[in-house]
Amino acid sequence: MQELILDIVDRTSMHAYYDKLYTTRKKRPPLSALIFITDLDVEDLPEIISQRTKLAKSYSTNIENLGDSLHRVSLQRILGLREIRGEFIVDGSFEGIWIVLTNAESYFITHVIERFFKKLYPIISRIYLNYSQIKSVLETIRKSCHGTTTLTFFTIKREKPEPKEEMVYRPRKGTQILWDENVDEDIKRLISDGFVINVDRLDFVLKGENDTILLKAQIARTGLSKLKFGSFSTFYKNVICEIIRYGLDRKSFYGERERNIEKGVIKLRPLQITYASAFHNEQLFLLAKKLSNSYSCSVIHGGNPYFAADLCDCEDGSSFGVAALGNSVTVTPFSRGTPSAVWKLLNRIQEIMGDGEITDVRMR
Amino acid sequence: MLSLLTLQQNCRRAYRRYADTVAVLSAIYHILRQPPLIVDFIGIETKLKNSQGDDVVPDLAALYNSRSKGLLFELKWSLPFNEELLEKEVKELKKYIGKCSQWRNSNGVVDYQDCILVCHIEDAERLLVTVKRVAEEKGYDFLKSEGFAVWTWTISAARGGERREHLILSEVYGSIRNSTMESMIKRPTGLVLPEESLTYLRSTFSFTREKPPVQYTAITLVQHILSQFLNPERGKGVYKITTDMIYEKSQMLFPSWFEYDISTIQMKRRWLTLALEFLFALGLIGKPLGEQESWLVPIPTLKTRGPIEETLCKKFSKYQLKIKKRAPKGRMRVRPIRFKAPPEIKKISDYF
Numbered sequence: 001m002q003e004l005i006l007d008i009v010d011r012t013s014m015h016a017y018y019d020k021l022y023t024t025r026k027k028r029p030p031l032s033a034l035i036f037i038t039d040l041d042v043e044d045l046p047e048i049i050s051q052r053t054k055l056a057k058s059y060s061t062n063i064e065n066l067g068d069s070l071h072r073v074s075l076q077r078i079l080g081l082r083e084i085r086g087e088f089i090v091d092g093s094f095e096g097i098w099i100v101l102t103n104a105e106s107y108f109i110t111h112v113i114e115r116f117f118k119k120l121y122p123i124i125s126r127i128y129l130n131y132s133q134i135k136s137v138l139e140t141i142r143k144s145c146h147g148t149t150t151l152t153f154f155t156i157k158r159e160k161p162e163p164k165e166e167m168v169y170r171p172r173k174g175t176q177i178l179w180d181e182n183v184d185e186d187i188k189r190l191i192s193d194g195f196v197i198n199v200d201r202l203d204f205v206l207k208g209e210n211d212t213i214l215l216k217a218q219i220a221r222t223g224l225s226k227l228k229f230g231s232f233s234t235f236y237k238n239v240i241c242e243i244i245r246y247g248l249d250r251k252s253f254y255g256e257r258e259r260n261i262e263k264g265v266i267k268l269r270p271l272q273i274t275y276a277s278a279f280h281n282e283q284l285f286l287l288a289k290k291l292s293n294s295y296s297c298s299v300i301h302g303g304n305p306y307f308a309a310d311l312c313d314c315e316d317g318s319s320f321g322v323a324a325l326g327n328s329v330t331v332t333p334f335s336r337g338t339p340s341a342v343w344k345l346l347n348r349i350q351e352i353m354g355d356g357e358i359t360d361v362r363m364r
Numbered sequence: 365m366l367s368l369l370t371l372q373q374n375c376r377r378a379y380r381r382y383a384d385t386v387a388v389l390s391a392i393y394h395i396l397r398q399p400p401l402i403v404d405f406i407g408i409e410t411k412l413k414n415s416q417g418d419d420v421v422p423d424l425a426a427l428y429n430s431r432s433k434g435l436l437f438e439l440k441w442s443l444p445f446n447e448e449l450l451e452k453e454v455k456e457l458k459k460y461i462g463k464c465s466q467w468r469n470s471n472g473v474v475d476y477q478d479c480i481l482v483c484h485i486e487d488a489e490r491l492l493v494t495v496k497r498v499a500e501e502k503g504y505d506f507l508k509s510e511g512f513a514v515w516t517w518t519i520s521a522a523r524g525g526e527r528r529e530h531l532i533l534s535e536v537y538g539s540i541r542n543s544t545m546e547s548m549i550k551r552p553t554g555l556v557l558p559e560e561s562l563t564y565l566r567s568t569f570s571f572t573r574e575k576p577p578v579q580y581t582a583i584t585l586v587q588h589i590l591s592q593f594l595n596p597e598r599g600k601g602v603y604k605i606t607t608d609m610i611y612e613k614s615q616m617l618f619p620s621w622f623e624y625d626i627s628t629i630q631m632k633r634r635w636l637t638l639a640l641e642f643l644f645a646l647g648l649i650g651k652p653l654g655e656q657e658s659w660l661v662p663i664p665t666l667k668t669r670g671p672i673e674e675t676l677c678k679k680f681s682k683y684q685l686k687i688k689k690r691a692p693k694g695r696m697r698v699r700p701i702r703f704k705a706p707p708e709i710k711k712i713s714d715y716f
Contacts, residue, residue, distance in 0.1 A: 270563070296591075298671055300566075314663075315594075316594070317591040335592060
């Protein structure tokens with residue numbers, strides 16, 4: 001059961017409450033912080049829900065304004081014959097960002113909170129981080145507190161597309177947990193064995209200047225961060241705020257990429273995901289198949305081994321040209337390409353093809 | 365009668381071929397604008413006047429040598445299998461011969477202009493046979509003179525990761541008088557276009573001057589235009605959209621849309637109307653009663669588990685077969701035309 005957050009009446013009491021909760025040694029669910037990008041006001045949520053018939057059937061909310069951009073939200077979901085209810089705090093102190101804080105069980109987070117916000121896309125969208133971006137955030141965290149970060153374990157999603165008879169591919173899936181501090185070598189080994197690698201989440205210990213443990217926390221590729229032990233204030237300042245800063249920077253990087261005309265010349269602002277090695281036919285076969293499941297996709301070349309397709313994000317209305325050639329995937333937004341949709345698509349491609357390096361393509 | 369499978373394959377092939385031809389147009393446009401500059405001016409769908417005083421609009425028109433000489437590119441995404449029709453297509457190239465005027469230079473004319481016909485390598489053999497035959501006819505000797513060339517494009521196949529795929533242009537007939545371009549295309553490998561022509565440059569244009577297959581326009585509408593009418597706050601649903609609204613949003617997909625005259629606008633609008641009627645015939649969109657230029661469009665319009673061109677081509681092929689089955693068997697008989705009054709359109713509420 002979720003510990004009641006009724007003690008939280010303002011920002012000070014929130015810090016005091018979570019500080020007390022996570023600096024005492026006791027087995028309890030970690031404090032989860034989900035970061036969402038939105039221009040909405042928290043108090044508009046009930047109206048938004050009522051406009052969507054399907055959502056209104058399953059979800060209901062009760063919002064209490066605590067002042068200073070803080071809201072306590074009680075969310076209820078009807079799942080079959082069950083009713084799942086829980087509470088969370090929404091912090092809207094950053095412009096265009098909501099921080100959802102909860103110490104509820106992971107079941108409530110995965111099946112209620114995350115599903116609920118997923119249904120509100122594109123009004124509310126998530127931030128996504130790949131392996132190199134998570135490492136970059138960790139580096140900033142380490143620098144900001146003049147301490148050290150020790151990685152304790154990684155959770156990696158691996159998948160090996162294997163050719164079967166009659167061109168039917170059955171991927172070998174699995175989650176691998178690596179306890180080593182330096183996992184780069186293991187990742188390289190798995191890639192050379194033909195696996196598609198996604199770093200799903202990583203745990204770290206943040207130590208201060210005198211080697212004292214400040215935090216035991218986790219960052220996931222969906223922008224979800226968890227505090228397992230340590231001061232909430234340190235976690236908020238050094239982890240949540242750094243992720244938000246990085247997220248806002250990425251948001252502007254993915255923004256304004258629509259195809260437009262400048263002085264009679266068509267301007268494109270594509271993005272590229274580059275990988276260490278060239279793609280196999282099986283990988284491109286999976287790319288076409290999986291993209292077709294999540295997007296409206298028209299395939300021009302199916303991947304032999306050149307892949308080219310036009311995609312449309314049905315929920316957002318953004319459309320893209322996607323091409324995979326050699327060791328890179330190029331994403332070119334069309335007439336409409338919101339930052340959230342670009343971000344979501346890049347994450348989806350990396351989930352299928354593995355984590356790569358995202359770069360801006362300069363048109364010559 | 366063609367089988368359902370053959371119809372589907374033809375439908376998909378036409379869609380892909382047109383999409384690739386647009387990519388070729390973008391690639392040629394891109395390569396001509398790269399330094400060191402081969403040409404001084406490049407215009408897409410630039411309107412010129414030929415020696416007979418008729419308007420001609422090639423896909424690409426370029427000026428070089430201090431804007432004193434011209435180059436015209438005509439792209440064909442598909443050439444007919446019927447010999448007569450193919451001959452007609454070749455003979456139509458005559459409109460580009462003779463000095464054209466209204467070029468973008470000081471006096472509007474050039475010393476001479478060359479014409480390049482660009483087609484897919486699969487069409488090259490048939491085309492060359494016809495070109496050679498027509499060239500012998502009186503009045504078509506321009507086909508064998510310098511200044512007319514046929515280029516083909518193909519995407520090189522890669523095997524086992526040995527090398528990357530490339531878009532390659534080759535000269536298969538005639539020659540042009542621009543020595544730089546001629547030396548580039550005459551290389552043993554042909555003109556290997558830069559890698560970006562297969563990646564992001566594909567998205568530069570969506571149409572060539574030539575009429576696209578209806579399934580291509582329909583897919584482009586579904587993917588890039590109709591989806592833009594989605595209101596994030598309202599979410600998925602049926603939207604009432606007029607043809608004007610669709611045309612307004614589609615304009616940017618046509619090359620050089622801001623320079624169009626009325627006849628071109630009407631032509632492009634017809635393509636869109638045809639595609640909308642096609643979607644209506646397949647039952648993917650609706651029409652409100654009594655409103656000619658309005659459509660009831662569900663957004664997302666077509667959500668499938670697989671690629672949408674497969675679903676659309678399957679539906680289209682089934683529709684084609686259904687139409688053919690409905691047609692009377694045997695020899696067509698001439699029937700007297702009886703004029704009937706148009707059926708009165710009733711609202712559903714009139715029946716209750």
